[in-house]
Amino acid sequence: MEHLEIERKFLVKSEGYKHQANEHTRIVQGFLNTAPQRTVRVRIKGDKGFLTVKGESNVSGTTRFEWETEINVAEATNLIDLCEAVILEKNRYKVPFGSHVFEVDEFLGENKGLVVAEVELQHEDEFFDKPEWLGQEVTGDVRYYNSQLSINPFQNW
Template sequence: MEHLEIERKFLVASNTYKEQATSQIRIVQGFLNTHPDRTVRVRIKGNKGFLAVKGTSNETGTTRFEWETEISINEATNLIDLCEGAILEKMRYEIPLGAHTFEVDEFFGENKGLVMAEVELNHEDEVFKKPDWLGKEVTGDIRYYNSQLSKNPFNTW
């Protein structure tokens, strides 16, 4: 599936989001390519595999091209072994709020302690309701891109 991904990212100020979550799923992901112009991601989400290609972000860091397709769990597992940098492990929580759903990622391993929320939008200046556990906005800060966290983990900052 191909589309423009428009999202904003935030740090999370408290763990009260867990009480509001309607689902949670374990994600393991790695990157076959982390070039700034294009990243190629392999992801295992629950018991499904996915391959995604993402393009360059715009100036604000909110919008970029994304293409993703489902692959077999076996293919994803084999591709994870070929990834560069560290493999990211996280628990993703989904929290619906108003017309939007926030995805909160609690990272493990070398990124333990990092908890980030993102919300997908239909356009860059779309207004959305902000939950009380939402912290500082980090949209466009390349250090918080998953591809960068695989090369420069949060615990090394």
């Protein structure tokens, strides 16, 4: 199946990633639909807008269908106005480590205090080096899905 996203997700235990990052971007995103079978996300990343549809995760939580297309920022802004109540805001750091790139999301607003790292893989059991700042794995824990953070923010836990 095309458009498969395979990733693992971890909590972050220290700020060491900031010194290793080669890119930093502000992201604002909302969800038009948070049903696990088909989440529909609108995102403004820097000066670009995106519309993304994701399917339901497999049993391990590592793999699911993902389709994304770029839209202009004005369209994305209008769509965010239609999104469910909690709009996510975060700073994303891209951190190369070994042969992979980790995306570290430092959440703001109602999810402030949550820092999560994701690594995309070619297959579920692919080996990757783990940086010292990487903490507990939370792959498959639905509480950490962005769609769920828009329903039940981290500060409510």
